[in-house]
Amino acid sequence: MSIQALADSLGISISTVSRALNGYTDVSAATRQRVFDAAKAMNYSPHPVAHRLATGKTGAVAIVNSVRPGNLGDSSAIVLHTGVAEALREHQYFAMSLGIPNDESEIPELQRLLDGRLVDGIVLTRTRTNDPRVALLQERKIPFVTHGRTLDNTPHAWLDTDNEGGFEQATQALIDLGHRRIGFINGMAHMTFAHLREQGFRNALKLAKLNEALCPVHYTELTAVSGAHVASQMLALPQAPTALLCATDAVALGAMHAIRVAGLQVGRDVSVMGYGNSEAGQFASPPLSSIDHALLDNGRHLAQLLVRLMAGESIAQLQRLEPAQLLIRESVGRAPT
Numbered sequence: 182m183s184i185q186a187l188a189d190s191l192g193i194s195i196s197t198v199s200r201a202l203n204g205y206t207d208v209s210a211a212t213r214q215r216v217f218d219a220a221k222a223m224n225y226s227p228h229p230v231a232h233r234l235a236t237g238k239t240g241a242v243a244i245v246n247s248v249r250p251g252n253l254g255d256s257s258a259i260v261l262h263t264g265v266a267e268a269l270r271e272h273q274y275f276a277m278s279l280g281i282p283n284d285e286s287e288i289p290e291l292q293r294l295l296d297g298r299l300v301d302g303i304v305l306t307r308t309r310t311n312d313p314r315v316a317l318l319q320e321r322k323i324p325f326v327t328h329g330r331t332l333d334n335t336p337h338a339w340l341d342t343d344n345e346g347g348f349e350q351a352t353q354a355l356i357d358l359g360h361r362r363i364g365f366i367n368g369m370a371h372m373t374f375a376h377l378r379e380q381g382f383r384n385a386l387k388l389a390k391l392n393e394a395l396c397p398v399h400y401t402e403l404t405a406v407s408g409a410h411v412a413s414q415m416l417a418l419p420q421a422p423t424a425l426l427c428a429t430d431a432v433a434l435g436a437m438h439a440i441r442v443a444g445l446q447v448g449r450d451v452s453v454m455g456y457g458n459s460e461a462g463q464f465a466s467p468p469l470s471s472i473d474h475a476l477l478d479n480g481r482h483l484a485q486l487l488v489r490l491m492a493g494e495s496i497a498q499l500q501r502l503e504p505a506q507l508l509i510r511e512s513v514g515r516a517p518t
Contacts, residue, residue: 241301267480
């Protein structure tokens, strides 16, 4: 099906059909709808190269993930991508997931993506407190939204989970169960989510007037191996924690392994709580307590914010904080007496 045949069937010019399909406002709403209906009925779709030349748009959005060498990531990236792709599909956009190394090549690689003009917008993940990627995107004036906030960059569009509130609530739940020595195995300190989660953790400690010296915080990679290593160190302390709050479910599963290796029982001798409500955590033994952040919905909402940004909405209207939900399972119990 050619655009000529579509125009002939409607009795209007090729130019009018093209402008209607590309959303130009000098074509009446009634005519645009008539063209859309006919195109759908005749199974017409514009040639991608011609469409790009006519509109300057690629029809694609990139989800840019920062990855470390040898770190394969986890299923959360897949869930987020699924939510973004589902929402973008409704607006005729494809979602592409790109992994860019988190090293000295990161900014040059991102510049190469922008120079190629391969996408119309970007979803940026794993934000840092001061993120040079955000500064670059702002300089290049490409529409983008971040999954997570930054703390020191110029304001931009973002969606974030209430990390501070979620971890304050989780810490308070452990305190209510009698725990007075709570260890926190956190992500790397330069990550925004880690900063906010620690803030929530310390808020609860201060409110309960706990001795923070007995509630150590360690920063590590978000892997089960790292969780096991840090947990084993904490368990060897003279006044070892009776509960471990972990930055992710993967870290928490590693911590549970360390507890068993130490000859202790998870949930009885040492309580463990993660973040992410992963399938692995739900089927662990015992089932892992966690903080759920509705990641699929996060992805959908990120895409919706980006579409609104590309349509010209103000950044001030495109900042969204999502709630977190605490889920207590058998990995958490009362503090041992």
